[in-house]
Amino acid sequence: MMHRAHTFFLCVVLSLGAWTSAAEADGGAVVWTGERLGAAAAILVSPASPRVGTIDVAWIGDPRAAMQVVATHESGVRITAVCLASDAAKETHAQLLLSTAGAWRIEIQPNAAVNAAPVSVELVVDEAMPNWSSFALYLFAWVPLAAIGGFAAARRMRGLRVG
Amino acid sequence: MPAEVLPSNGFLLSAPLVCAAALLSSLVYGRGWRTLRRKGVAARGRFTAFRMAAFFGGWSALLLALASPLDAVAERLLSAHMVQHILLTMVAPPLFWLSLPAMPMLFGVGTAARTAILAPLLSAPVVRLMLRALGHPLVGFSTIALATIAWHMPSAYTLALRDPWWHQAEHACMFVAGMLFWLCVIAPFPYANRWPRIAMVPYLVAADLVNTAVSAYLAFSSVPVYAWYANIGPAYGTDPLLDQQLAAGLMWVPGSVLYLGGAILITISYLFPHRVHPRARRIPLTVLPKRPPSHEGDLLQTPLVGRALRSSGARLTLRCVLLALVLCIVLDGLLGSQDAPMNLAGTVPWTHWRGVAIVAILAVGNVACMACPLLAPRSLLRKWFTPTRALPRALRSKWIAVALVVAWLVAYEAFDLWSSPLAIAMIVLGFIVVATAVDMCFAGASFCRSLCPIGQYQMLLGTVSARSVRAIDAAVCARCVTHDCLKGRRGQGGEFRPGCGLDLFIPKKIGNLDCTFCLDCVNACPHQNVGVLPVLPCAELANAGWRSQVGTLAARVDVAALALVFTFGAAVNAAGMTAPVLRVLEASAGVIGAGGTLAQACFVVGGIACGFGLSSAAAGMSSVGSFRERFARLSFAFLPLGAAIWFAHFVFHLVTGFATAEVAGLRVLHDLGWVSASPDRVMSCCAPAPAWLMPVELLTLSLGVSGALGVYWWSIVEMRAREALARSFSSVLYGWIPGAVCILLVWAVAAWIMFQPMEMRGTFGFE
Incomplete structure (x- = not known):
């Protein structure tokens, strides 16, 4: 009875799951949507809250090889990268190493050959994640708590033994 | 900007911690203050509204110093930094001591924490010795003098400005020194100063002399003493020397007013002895008896929320409203855009409901199950038909729930449930249908107890919650022979008030495991002896003995x-x-x-x-x-x-x-x-x-x-x-x-x- 119930519920849940789309390009934030080259297109940036370091810029739409991504910082610093094919269908992506926090303009030319209108989006990049040691106060807040608890426990047990 | 003048991130380090401490200690103090005031006229006379205001005043000063824009400005202006130090050493500490924090904090933490942790800790000889030593006036004066002189030396000051950790250490030193110094001056109940009261006059004057010496050194120096401000000042368009003189003035004048003002007040009280309060006697921890059974802290006794929670009609209305919301989400999932982030089914259950539910469960108890929209159809249909058959014994264990929760986690990760509004809508609909069908076939809350994976997750969260549904007075339960909390009873109007659908017998119930907070037991108990009472979080997990139903x-x-x-x-x-x-x-x-x-x-x-x-x-x-x-x-x-x-x-x-x-x-x-x-x-x-x-x-x-x-x-x-x-x-x-x-x-x-x-x-x- 139990075995059959397990199987039944597992089948129900798994069959519901099977209806869903298996999104290969999991994660990221959609920063632009629109139409280019006669098809719907979008730009995804990963991680969703970009910080100083490597960010992934993905173009979803009609794929074109050798698309160039240009990132320009508000101070004038310019970084370029070439898009590579992705495992996911209709996706090409490039990785950019952004070294400075602040406002960046990301520009993608979907197809220079046919002179398609370039896509340009603004991206605010945060400072790099602080080192874990700068959060040590919060990270190890349990140490004094455990010490106090341990001391109280030792005292209590001594009291119990004496009693 | 040279590296040596880059601002530190001290604000990030301290502000959230200070805010959390302010919130937590205010809650504890407020609870203890209220409890003490209920104890009689004498306590009401001692713990007045002024004490409460002083406590919040102390925290306001501390928050202003550490968790406000003042902290950021202090890295650019010496005068702002000096204001921070004045707040930390001369404003916040006396206000805290004026609030007489010891007793309200002891009463505010609750009986369990007081007896299990604080009593053994505070009664330890080493701790008592340490507290006695720290409360000595010589220690108080030494620490404030040392902190004032040492931290205003150029090398120490610059070190604190360059390194956020040293900056926090500087602030901690200042605050602790201020607390120790003002403890002897204010002598808050039940602290007993070992020196006579009049000795506090030279004590305060001596502290003022130290303060004056440091202020005068800064005021009469012809060059900026601190290289940090000398470097950074021109970049911000300020004159470092002028800023230093302003800082010295701020330290000198308000500092002297506070120290000498305190000395004058003590002298006046000494000259007019009828105004002097009798010395407080030391209070042993044995004055903190175990509280008698009461409704204290019972959520059901709160004016508006408590009344709504006690009403079965209000609870049903809440579930119906949530059911309507769920149906809107289902409709959007079925008919709306299948772009998950643009669909209610793709956002509300995953982003909002889960977050709000976990906060509510940890703070108040398993209210997420109480408001569960799946209960609405059951509650309505059972007005006409009540099943009597029990769920088969083989299905009553948690093994099915284990399998379902694992299946749920697998489906969530592997099939990206969150990305398909259609699948989410189908699952929610399936849940409603299955829950209603099970509860119409079997008695009690069979679906909640054994089959609902979300319910199991929420019940487990409830075990670390700060509240629990339990008997207010065990003696009343001991005298009860009808056990209506379990069986249910007829109300005065003839309507049936069901007992616990999960077969939890209130006198034998421990903690929140298997409790859906449906509060049917509250309406069923004829003695109004069931409440949603505060408990020590996690305490029920250490007690793995016998408990009702489990x-x-x-x-x-x-x-x-x-x-x-x-x-x-x-x-x-x-x-x-x-x-x-x-x-x-x-x-x-x-x-x-x-x-x-x-x-x-x-x-x-x-x-x-x-x-x-x-x-x-x-x-x-x-x-x-x-x-x-x-x-x-x-x-x-x-x-x-x-x-x-x-x-x-x-x-x-x-x-x-x-x-x-x-x-x-x-x-x-x-x-x-x-x-x-x-x-x-x-x-x-x-x-x-x-x-x-x-x-x-x-x-x-x-x-x-x-x-x-x-x-x-x-x-x-x-x-x-x-x-x-x-x-x-x-x-x-x-x-x-x-x-x-x-x-x-x-x-x-x-x-x-x-x-x-x-x-x-x-x-x-x-x-």
Whole structure:
């Protein structure tokens, strides 16, 4: 009875799951949507809250090889990268190493050959994640708590033994 | 800007911690102050509104110094930095002592914490000796003089400005020195100063002399004393020397006013002895008796919310309203855009409901089950038909729930449930149909108790909650012969008031395990002896003895397995959204060659299996009790840590994705033709995480791991006591260490997850 119930519920849940789309390009934030080259297109940036370091810029739409991504910082610093094919269908992506926090303009030319209108989006990049040691106060807040608890426990047990 | 004048991030370090401490201590003080005032006229005369105002005044000064823009300005202007120091040493400490904090704080923490932790701690000879030494006027004067002179020396001051940690140390020194100094001057009840009151006059004058010497040195110096401000001042258009003279004036004049003003007041009180209050007598901890049974803290006694919660009609209305909301989400999932971030079904259940529910459960108890919309059809249909058949015994264990929760986690990760509004709508509909069908076939709350995976998750969260449904007075239950809380009864109007659908007998009920907070027992009890009362979070997990309906908890391996799935499922679920784990999964999918679904399913199942292996290994290394009991006890001890991981994860989504509901709602309104403009798809994404979020997440983890270590400790103590083994500290420690190492390992993994870049779910789904 139990075995059959397990199987039944597992089948129900798994069959519901099977209806869903298996999104290969999991994660990221959609920063632009629109139409280019006669098809719907979008730009995804990963991680969703970009910080100083490597960010992934993905173009979803009609794929074109050798698309160039240009990132320009508000101070004038310019970084370029070439898009590579992705495992996911209709996706090409490039990785950019952004070294400075602040406002960046990301520009993608979907197809220079046919002179398609370039896509340009603004991206605010945060400072790099602080080192874990700068959060040590919060990270190890349990140490004094455990010490106090341990001391109280030792005292209590001594009291119990004496009693 | 040269590296030496870069601003430090001291604000980030201290502000969230100070805010959290302010909130927590204010709650504790307020509770204790109210309790003391209820104790009689004498207490009301001592703990006046002025005391409360002084406490909040102290915190306001501290927050202004450490958690306001003043902290940032202090790195640029010496005068602002000096204001910070004045607040820390001369304003906040006397205000805190004027609030007489000792007794309200002791009464505010609750009986359990007072007797289990504070009483043994404060009665320890070493602690008493230390407190007595710290309260000596010589110590108070020495520390304030040392802190004032040492921290104003150029090398120490510059070190504090360059390094955020030293900056925090400087502030901590100033505040502690201020507290110790003003303790002898204010002499708050029940502190007894060993020096006569008049001796405080030269004490204050001497402190003023030190303050004057440092101020005069700064005021009459012809060059800027601190290189930091000399370098940074011109960049901000300020004159460093003028700024230094202003700072010296601020230190000198208000400082002297406070010190000498205090001395004058004491002299006046000495000259007019009839105004002098009698010296406070020392109060031993035995004056803190166990409270008699009362409604104190009962949520059901609060003016508006309590009345609504006591009414079965109001509870049913709440469920019906939520059911209507759920049906709207289902309709949007079925008929609306299948772009998950733009659909109510793709955002509200995953981002908002989960976050709000976990906060509410931890604060108030399992209110998420109480408001569960799945109960609405059952409540309505049972007005006409009440099933009497019990759920088959084979289905009453938690093994089905274990399988369902694992299946749910696998489906969530491997099939990306969150990305398909249609699937979500179908699952919700399926839940409503199955729950109603089960509850119409079997008596009580059969679906909630054994089959609902969400309910099991929420009940486990409830075990670390700060409130529990329990009897107010055990003596009333002992006299009761009708047991209506279990069986139900007819009301005065002839209507039937059902008893507990989960067969929990209130006098024998311990904690929140298996309790859905439906509050039927509140209406069924003819003695109004059931309340939603405050409890020590996690305390029920250390008590693994017999309890109503559950039986002997330590013998319930199925519940232990559920607890492990809960904890390790939390870690796996959170890890599944981090960039490094996703990269590994993508690489593994390529190696396996079977796509990402299998890799993610293996990741979830493997992660949970690792948890079982780890717990079994740790339980096997100890010798106290049976292996089965050790395994169960360790599994229950993991629950606070599991709850902390879930909390950190869901609150992250709630905070960063809060705006997604607005976008999905606007899209629905646009589809209905009520709003002309269609919201931009870009708006549906997550906001950057605010600076306070990471400290809150890490603090929650710290609380979780502390709770887990504490629960496991008391579990070992209880096991040794039952086996009549020697209960020495070291023997318990040896039994505790393997499990504690295991708990710390999970904590380390969870902390690592918190520091990883997060790949926000539900932001993809573009077609």
